Amino acid sequence: MSDQINAQFRPRIFSGIQPSGGLTLGNYLGALKRFAALQGDKAETIYCIVDLHAITVWQDPEVLRARIREAAAAFMAAGVDPAQSILFNQSQVSAHAEMAWLFNTVARVGWMYRMTQFKDKAGKNTENVSLGLLAYPALMAADILTYQATAVPVGEDQKQHLELTRDIAAKFNHDYGVEHFPITEPLIEGVATRVMSLRDGSKKMSKSDPSDASRINLTDDADTIAQKIRKARTDAEPLPGQMDALKDRPEAKNLVNIYAALTDETPDQVLARFEGQGFGAFKPALAEVAVEALSPITRRMAEFMADPAQIDAILADGSARADAVATPILERTKDIMGLLRTRA
Numbered sequence: 001m002s003d004q005i006n007a008q009f010r011p012r013i014f015s016g017i018q019p020s021g022g023l024t025l026g027n028y029l030g031a032l033k034r035f036a037a038l039q040g041d042k043a044e045t046i047y048c049i050v051d052l053h054a055i056t057v058w059q060d061p062e063v064l065r066a067r068i069r070e071a072a073a074a075f076m077a078a079g080v081d082p083a084q085s086i087l088f089n090q091s092q093v094s095a096h097a098e099m100a101w102l103f104n105t106v107a108r109v110g111w112m113y114r115m116t117q118f119k120d121k122a123g124k125n126t127e128n129v130s131l132g133l134l135a136y137p138a139l140m141a142a143d144i145l146t147y148q149a150t151a152v153p154v155g156e157d158q159k160q161h162l163e164l165t166r167d168i169a170a171k172f173n174h175d176y177g178v179e180h181f182p183i184t185e186p187l188i189e190g191v192a193t194r195v196m197s198l199r200d201g202s203k204k205m206s207k208s209d210p211s212d213a214s215r216i217n218l219t220d221d222a223d224t225i226a227q228k229i230r231k232a233r234t235d236a237e238p239l240p241g242q243m244d245a246l247k248d249r250p251e252a253k254n255l256v257n258i259y260a261a262l263t264d265e266t267p268d269q270v271l272a273r274f275e276g277q278g279f280g281a282f283k284p285a286l287a288e289v290a291v292e293a294l295s296p297i298t299r300r301m302a303e304f305m306a307d308p309a310q311i312d313a314i315l316a317d318g319s320a321r322a323d324a325v326a327t328p329i330l331e332r333t334k335d336i337m338g339l340l341r342t343r344a
């Protein structure tokens with residue numbers, strides 16, 4: 001069914017990252033690297049720094065402002081080209097917040113309580129977290145559907161939110177008897193859709209983990225990267241020749257996947273070279289490929305960060321272009337819902 005509806009829409013890719021902390025290797029491999037690779041003439045690409053999502057938990061205003069610019073620098077350093085893609089921050093295009101309100105009337109409260117990200121972030125505190133944290137997925141659906149985006153590249157942790165986006169689109173289309181929104185396809189591809197913590201192979205690498213040793217930040221220097229990899233938790237066994245044999249060794253599996261994602265190989269190709277060797281040999285090799293891949297990004301990020309006015313100008317231009325796509329779709333949505341239009 002989704003194929004049939006989606007054929008009516010022009011191919012358009014949308015994705016977003018929260019500026020709620022420094023970006024990590026997980027963000028790079030699971031998101032940014034793929035965002036850059038998807039640019040080209042096959043689909044329009046729209047990438048967003050989702051600052052309205054970040055404020056669903058407390059953010060210090062000055063720190064937030066700096067992190068929005070830093071995220072923009074990271075997108076560009078990772079290869080997102082503002083000439084090929086639209087790059088902007090969410091709060092500058094008011095259609096996102098307006099569409100989110102419309103979707104608050106479509107989505108059901110029970111859908112929101114079922115979201116595992118909400119349960120994780122709220123913990124036992126479900127009555128005291130912000131209302132925005134609960135409604136977060138309706139804003140995410142608004143981000144995507146305000147552009148009638150047909151595909152969304154994300155890491156594995158966002159799968160449930162994308163299913164909810166599809167539910168909102170389908171319910172809207174059904175309730176109003178229209179084919180106004182596409183049923184967006186998630187693009188969760190490659191070996192790095194879930195990069196795990198360096199300290200605990202059962203937890204994802206996250207910018208909000210209290211332990212800095214659990215992650216590689218895109219701003220870490222070469223020595224720090226090498227040191228974090230050297231200290232990464234592993235086991236005492238040598239590496240096998242195939243990934244199947246790493247089923248019950250999550251930390252080892254994670255490091256091999258990271259290596260493969262960095263060098264654009266399959267994990268089995270990596271293991272074919274390291275079969276029989278221990279982490280004493282593998283970790284320095286991984287540190288080398290990590291530094292080789294990340295140091296140009298860190299350097300370019302610093303160059304962009306040295307000129308905040310240029311970053312602001314690029315984001316302002318992106319916002320204007322995003323607004324031009326979003327506003328007509330928002331207006332049409334309001335028309336469909338029966339909201340009286342009195343201004344041209």
Ligand code: AMP
Pocket residue numbers: 016017018019026027029030031153154155156157158192193194195196204205206207
């Ligand atoms: P967030 O940092 O939560 O705003 O996530 C931004 C994007 O990075 C989303 O597409 C996430 O799925 C992706 N991402 C975040 N952490 C990881 C990770 N550890 N492994 C792979 N992808 C990730």
Ligand code: TRP
Pocket residue numbers: 014015016017018050053139140143144152153154158161
């Ligand atoms: N919720 C996503 C995350 O935490 C970020 C996000 C917000 C997003 N809006 C989006 C991702 C739209 C893809 C498309 O990672």
